[in-house]
Amino acid sequence: MKILISALVVIVVLAGAALAYALGPSAIATVERPMPESFSGAEVKRGAELARLGYCNTCHTVRGGDPYAGGYAIETSFGTIYSTNITPDEETGIGRWSQEAFSRSLREGLDREGHHLYPAFPYTHFTKLTDQDARALYAFFMTRTPIRRSPRENDLPFPLNWRPVLAGWKLFFFDSGRFEPDGNASDTVNHGAYLVEGLSHCGACHTPRNFLQAEKRDDFLRGGEAEGWTAPAIAGDLPTPKGWTEAGLKSYLTGSFTADHGVAAGPMQPVAENLAAVPAADVEAIAAYVLPKMRSGAGKLAPAAATSEQGGNGNDEGRVLYAGLCASCHEASSPARRAHGMNLADSSALNEATSRNFVNFVLAGVQPPEGRAGSFMPALAGSLTDEQLTVLAAYLRHAKAGLRPWDDLGKTISNVRETMRRADAEPQR
Ligand code: HEC
Ligand code: HEC
Ligand code: HEC
Known part of the structure; x- marks a missing residue:
C-alpha cells in the first residue's frame, strides 16, 4: 500500500512538473546594480540581524571562503546541492537582481529567471517573511562586497537534476504565504512564531521529513535530522530528562554552556553562534514561543537509583x-x-x-x-x-x-x- 501511494505521488509530481514547465514562471528583468548609498543605515543594520536570524552565512559560505560567495555542499539522500553566490557581483552573484526578484526567490523558491529552486534552500520557511524584512535583507546583501565566483554544478541524478520536477514537489509540499499572527497571542509570542516557523526555520532540522524530504507538518518540532546528527524533539516528548527554564533556553540558544543541557554542538553550533549576535528581544521571542511546547512532556525521568558507582551488567x-x-x-x-x-x-x-x-x-x-x-x-x-x-x-x-x-x-x-x-x-x- 505504501509503495502504491509512493508511486502515485511520484507520477503526480512528474505530471505537475510537466504542467508547470508548460506554463513556466516568468523571468524578472535585470536592473542596474543599486548603489550602496541608496539604502538607509538602519535598514542595512536590521538586514544584518535578519541575515543572522536566517543563518544565511552558514549555507552560503564555505569554510575559510569569502562571505556569501556560495559553493557550500548540502548532502541530501538524493545527492549533493551547492549553495549559490549571493554577493552583489553582477556576473556570478545577485548584483543585477531587483528587490522583486530577490523577494520572490526567498518567498517562492524561484531564481530571477523563473527556475525552481531546491528546498535545501529553506524557502518553505522564508515564504513567511514580511515585505519589510525582505527589503532589509535586500539592503544588507546589496551592500556586501561583490565576489566573483561561479556557483558549482549540483550533483543529482536524473530526473532530480531537472528543475521543472520541483514544480510538482511544490504543488504538494510548498504553501506559499506570509506569516499570519495569532490574535490571541502576545506580540512577543507572535514575533517568536514568525521567527521559528519562518526566517529561523527551526523545523528544517527539528521536524521529521517524509520520503520526499518534506517536513511532516503534524510532527512540527518533534525531532528530525541534520547533517548526520539527530535534532532532538523540542516539542512534545523530549529526550532530555531535565525540564527547560526560560533562562536556560536563552543561554543554550546563544551558545552558552548550561548545566542541565550542555552546549549547542554539531549543526546547532552555527545556529547558536548566529543567535548570539542578534538583539536579545529576538531570542527572547523565540524562547517565549518554544518554551510552552517543551513543558508538555519530559520523555522520561532519570532513575534516581542509578549512580556512576554501579558497575551494572558486570560491565x-x-x-x-x-x-x-x-x-x-x-x-x-x-x-x-x-x-x-x-x-x-x-x-x-x-x-x-x-x-x-x-x-x-x-x-x-x-x-x-x-x-x-x-x-x-x-x-x-x-x-x-x-x-x-x-x-x-x-x-x-x-x-x-x-x-x-x-x-x-x-x-x-x-x-x-x-x-x-x-x-x-x-x-x-
Ligand atoms: C540551509 C541552507 C541555506 C540557508 C540557511 C540559506 N540558503 Fe540561500 N540557498 C541555499 C541553496 C542550497 C541554494 C541553491 C538552491 C538551488 O540551486 O536550487 C540557495 C539559493 C539562494 C538564492 C537564489 C540565488 C540564485 O542565484 O538562484 C538566494 C537569493 C538565497 N539563497 C538567499 C539566502 C538568504 C538571504 C538567506 C538567509 C536569510 C539564505 N539564502 C539562507 C541554501 C541556503
Ligand atoms: C541546522 C539544523 C538546526 C537548526 C536550523 C536548528 N537546530 Fe536546534 N539542534 C540541532 C541539532 C543537530 C541539535 C543537537 C545538538 C546538540 O545536542 O548539541 C539541536 C539541539 C537543540 C536544542 C537542545 C535539545 C536537547 O534536548 O538537548 C534546542 C533547545 C534547540 N536545538 C532549539 C532550536 C531552535 C529553537 C531553533 C530555531 C531557532 C533550532 N534549534 C534550529 C539542529 C538544528
Ligand atoms: C577534557 C574534558 C572532557 C573529556 C575528557 C570528555 N568530555 Fe565529553 N564533553 C566535554 C565538554 C566541555 C562538553 C560540552 C558541554 C556539554 O555538552 O556537556 C562535552 C560533551 C559531551 C557530550 C554531550 C552532552 C550533551 O548532551 O550536550 C557527551 C555525550 C560526552 N561529552 C561524552 C563523553 C564521554 C563518553 C567521554 C569519555 C569517553 C567524554 N565525554 C570525555 C568535556 C569532556
Whole structure:
C-alpha cells in the first residue's frame, strides 16, 4: 500500500512538473546594480540581524571562503546541492537582481529567471517573511562586497537534476504565504512564531521529513535530522530528562554552556553562534514561543537509583574506561571551566532512542566556533576502538540513564567514522 501511494505521488509530481514547465514562471528583468548609498543605515543594520536570524552565512559560505560567495555542499539522500553566490557581483552573484526578484526567490523558491529552486534552500520557511524584512535583507546583501565566483554544478541524478520536477514537489509540499499572527497571542509570542516557523526555520532540522524530504507538518518540532546528527524533539516528548527554564533556553540558544543541557554542538553550533549576535528581544521571542511546547512532556525521568558507582551488567571495563577517559570532565566540577562537561545522566544524547549524537560527540569531540573561547572536549576517534566504545556506551546507558544498550550502535559507529574520514579527505574548496 505504501509503495502504491509512493508511486502515485511520484507520477503526480512528474505530471505537475510537466504542467508547470508548460506554463513556466516568468523571468524578472535585470536592473542596474543599486548603489550602496541608496539604502538607509538602519535598514542595512536590521538586514544584518535578519541575515543572522536566517543563518544565511552558514549555507552560503564555505569554510575559510569569502562571505556569501556560495559553493557550500548540502548532502541530501538524493545527492549533493551547492549553495549559490549571493554577493552583489553582477556576473556570478545577485548584483543585477531587483528587490522583486530577490523577494520572490526567498518567498517562492524561484531564481530571477523563473527556475525552481531546491528546498535545501529553506524557502518553505522564508515564504513567511514580511515585505519589510525582505527589503532589509535586500539592503544588507546589496551592500556586501561583490565576489566573483561561479556557483558549482549540483550533483543529482536524473530526473532530480531537472528543475521543472520541483514544480510538482511544490504543488504538494510548498504553501506559499506570509506569516499570519495569532490574535490571541502576545506580540512577543507572535514575533517568536514568525521567527521559528519562518526566517529561523527551526523545523528544517527539528521536524521529521517524509520520503520526499518534506517536513511532516503534524510532527512540527518533534525531532528530525541534520547533517548526520539527530535534532532532538523540542516539542512534545523530549529526550532530555531535565525540564527547560526560560533562562536556560536563552543561554543554550546563544551558545552558552548550561548545566542541565550542555552546549549547542554539531549543526546547532552555527545556529547558536548566529543567535548570539542578534538583539536579545529576538531570542527572547523565540524562547517565549518554544518554551510552552517543551513543558508538555519530559520523555522520561532519570532513575534516581542509578549512580556512576554501579558497575551494572558486570560491565567493569565500561566503568574503567569512563573513569579514565571521561570522569575528570563529566563528574562534579572540573577545574578548567571550558573543559567542564555536563552530568551525562541529563544528556539528551545519552537518552535519545538513537546513538547518533552520542557517537558524534565522543568521536568528534566539541570544539568552540572558530576563533572563539568556549566548551572543549577532545575528539576521541583515535583513542577508542569500536569495541571499547560499545562497552562504554552500554555502561553509560545503564549506569547513567537506566536504559538498554542501543541497537543501532555498531552501524552508527561505522557510519560516523566513515563520514569523518570523508570530511578529512575533502580538499579545501
Ligand atoms: C540551509 C541552507 C541555506 C540557508 C540557511 C540559506 N540558503 Fe540561500 N540557498 C541555499 C541553496 C542550497 C541554494 C541553491 C538552491 C538551488 O540551486 O536550487 C540557495 C539559493 C539562494 C538564492 C537564489 C540565488 C540564485 O542565484 O538562484 C538566494 C537569493 C538565497 N539563497 C538567499 C539566502 C538568504 C538571504 C538567506 C538567509 C536569510 C539564505 N539564502 C539562507 C541554501 C541556503
Ligand atoms: C541546522 C539544523 C538546526 C537548526 C536550523 C536548528 N537546530 Fe536546534 N539542534 C540541532 C541539532 C543537530 C541539535 C543537537 C545538538 C546538540 O545536542 O548539541 C539541536 C539541539 C537543540 C536544542 C537542545 C535539545 C536537547 O534536548 O538537548 C534546542 C533547545 C534547540 N536545538 C532549539 C532550536 C531552535 C529553537 C531553533 C530555531 C531557532 C533550532 N534549534 C534550529 C539542529 C538544528
Ligand atoms: C577534557 C574534558 C572532557 C573529556 C575528557 C570528555 N568530555 Fe565529553 N564533553 C566535554 C565538554 C566541555 C562538553 C560540552 C558541554 C556539554 O555538552 O556537556 C562535552 C560533551 C559531551 C557530550 C554531550 C552532552 C550533551 O548532551 O550536550 C557527551 C555525550 C560526552 N561529552 C561524552 C563523553 C564521554 C563518553 C567521554 C569519555 C569517553 C567524554 N565525554 C570525555 C568535556 C569532556
